[in-house]
Amino acid sequence: MQDNAPVSRESDGKDLFSKFDPIIKMREDLLSSGVEDPFNLVMEQVLSPTRAICNGRETILLGTYNYMGMTFDPDVVDAGKQALSDFGTGTTGSRVLNGTYQGHKDVEDALKEFYAMDHAMVFSTGYQANLGIISTIAGKGDYIVLDIDSHASIYDGCKMGDAEIVPFKHNDIEAMEKRLKRIPEGAGILVVLEGVYSMLGDVAPLKEMVAIAKRHGAMVLVDEAHSMGFIGENGRGVVEAQGVIDEVDFIIGTFSKSVGTVGGFCVSNHPKFEIMRLVCRPYTFTASLPPSVVATAATSIRKLMHGSDKRAHLWENSKRLHAGLKALGFKLGTETAESAIIAVIMPDLGQGAAMWEALLKEGLYVNLARPPATPGNMTLLRCSLCAEHTTEEVKTILDIFEAAGKKVGII
Amino acid sequence: MDRAAVDARIRELIEPFNKKGITITEDTSFANDLEFDSLTVMDFVAEIEDAFDIIISMNQQAEIERYGQLVDAVHKMQAAS
Numbered sequence: 001m002q003d004n005a006p007v008s009r010e011s012d013g014k015d016l017f018s019k020f021d022p023i024i025k026m027r028e029d030l031l032s033s034g035v036e037d038p039f040n041l042v043m044e045q046v047l048s049p050t051r052a053i054c055n056g057r058e059t060i061l062l063g064t065y066n067y068m069g070m071t072f073d074p075d076v077v078d079a080g081k082q083a084l085s086d087f088g089t090g091t092t093g094s095r096v097l098n099g100t101y102q103g104h105k106d107v108e109d110a111l112k113e114f115y116a117m118d119h120a121m122v123f124s125t126g127y128q129a130n131l132g133i134i135s136t137i138a139g140k141g142d143y144i145v146l147d148i149d150s151h152a153s154i155y156d157g158c159k160m161g162d163a164e165i166v167p168f169k170h171n172d173i174e175a176m177e178k179r180l181k182r183i184p185e186g187a188g189i190l191v192v193l194e195g196v197y198s199m200l201g202d203v204a205p206l207k208e209m210v211a212i213a214k215r216h217g218a219m220v221l222v223d224e225a226h227s228m229g230f231i232g233e234n235g236r237g238v239v240e241a242q243g244v245i246d247e248v249d250f251i252i253g254t255f256s257k258s259v260g261t262v263g264g265f266c267v268s269n270h271p272k273f274e275i276m277r278l279v280c281r282p283y284t285f286t287a288s289l290p291p292s293v294v295a296t297a298a299t300s301i302r303k304l305m306h307g308s309d310k311r312a313h314l315w316e317n318s319k320r321l322h323a324g325l326k327a328l329g330f331k332l333g334t335e336t337a338e339s340a341i342i343a344v345i346m347p348d349l350g351q352g353a354a355m356w357e358a359l360l361k362e363g364l365y366v367n368l369a370r371p372p373a374t375p376g377n378m379t380l381l382r383c384s385l386c387a388e389h390t391t392e393e394v395k396t397i398l399d400i401f402e403a404a405g406k407k408v409g410i411i
Numbered sequence: 412m413d414r415a416a417v418d419a420r421i422r423e424l425i426e427p428f429n430k431k432g433i434t435i436t437e438d439t440s441f442a443n444d445l446e447f448d449s450l451t452v453m454d455f456v457a458e459i460e461d462a463f464d465i466i467i468s469m470n471q472q473a474e475i476e477r478y479g480q481l482v483d484a485v486h487k488m489q490a491a492s
């Protein structure tokens with residue numbers, strides 16, 4: 001035997017990747033049925049917030065969370081171009097060192113105006129905003145009470161911190177209250193909720209939940225990623241629509257949906273909020289957003305304040321699509337349209353993928369969600385509407401759903 | 412409640428979740444023997460929490476792999492509360 005021969009682990013074929021074998025198999029099984037890979041789609045050209053060329057076909061986009069269609073707004077695009085030429089391509093630094101430009105201050109001002117709140121802190125993504133705020137404010141001995149269907153970024157924020165994590169059944173007011181009651185006297189409590197849950201497009205009973213949380217002395221954080229610019233009189237989210245915006249302690253949001261670019265934020269009225277900039281690691285130990293991104297975000301946010309006509313049209317689209325799909329016989333995630341997300345429930349992953357592919361071939365892109373990311377391990381076709389979808393387009397979308405649903409045998 | 416009483420109560424609660432009707436011992440694993448997925452875990456934990464008026468946080472759940480460990484944990488918690 002040679003002394004320097006590498007140790008072979010081939011014999012049992014196992015290495016650190018072996019734990020991924022089940023998911024590799026699930027993927028292979030799916031692709032071997034001949035469907036196009038739903039998780040490998042390339043948009044070759046993007047024509048507008050609602051149209052793209054995918055695999056050589058012109059496609060209606062119905063799964064991009066681009067709710068307010070700001071991605072091609074001429075004012076927003078111009079602001080980005082201007083900042084790109086004035087401030088360069090990137091900051092090459094952290095917000096707390098060399099990475100805070102005038103544009104970062106300006107977008108934080110725009111958020112303070114939009115939400116009418118005292119403090120705003122911009123992160124590089126919404127994922128990092130949840131990660132940072134949750135892991136930092138809830139520490140050892142504190143309790144985080146959260147909805148079981150919370151977004152991955154909320155769970156990861158919980159996991160990164162040292163608090164006790166207590167989930168409760170989705171949107172179940174009583175289950176939440178029971179858990180709050182059992183928390184030891186004197187422990188700090190953070191309740192984490194979402195305005196709109198993005199899997200089924202359902203809205204949380206925030207009015208009741210926030211009142212109960214406050215009665216138990218908890219601080220409340222609401223993730224409004226899927227409602228900004230659209231729900232509530234001023235587009236401030238479900239907290240505004242249900243009249244509890246003054247009771248919640250923190251709102252988390254993202255620029256990657258209604259705002260139409262990338263970035264995340266937290267707004268708050270807490271008098272000590274600014275200290276977060278120094279103690280929140282996902283804020284400190286990463287580079288800040290490029291100047292062009294914050295310029296587009298600030299312009300977009302200020303335009304969203306005056307978007308009531310667009311909001312009304314988006315609601316109309318959402319209601320029309322919901323009613324139409326229901327009439328065609330599809331099973332939907334909610335009884336009525338509660339948000340701009342309409343989730344179509346598929347019988348299983350195989351038929352879901354077949355339906356997804358049939359829609360794509362007819363020129364419609366929706367979002368395929370599969371277990372284990374989904375509640376109840378359902379397979380969903382998530383449709384997200386845009387204020388720029390015309391009434392005609394919604395009709396076309398329904399025609400495509402009808403044709404594909406019949407082809408696959410779901411309706 | 413002594414450990415035997417806690418054990419007896421949990422045996423009642425686990426019944427509807429024991430789909431294959433396997434014999435449960437101190438060493439029975441929730442993931443491997445009972446094949447609990449994350450949804451089942453959530454429902455089962457909620458039943459136990461309500462029955463004993465306790466909280467079993469996700470941090471604590473991560474430490475509990477076998478039936479006996481669950482009985483120990485619940486016994487300790489309900490004695491403290």
Ligand SMILES: Cc1ncc(COP(=O)(O)O)c(C=O)c1O
Nearest residue numbers: 125126127151198225254256263
């Ligand atoms: C509820 C929720 N929170 C946070 C995020 C993260 O946002 P971002 O895309 O900015 O990281 C998302 C979207 O992915 C989300 O759906």
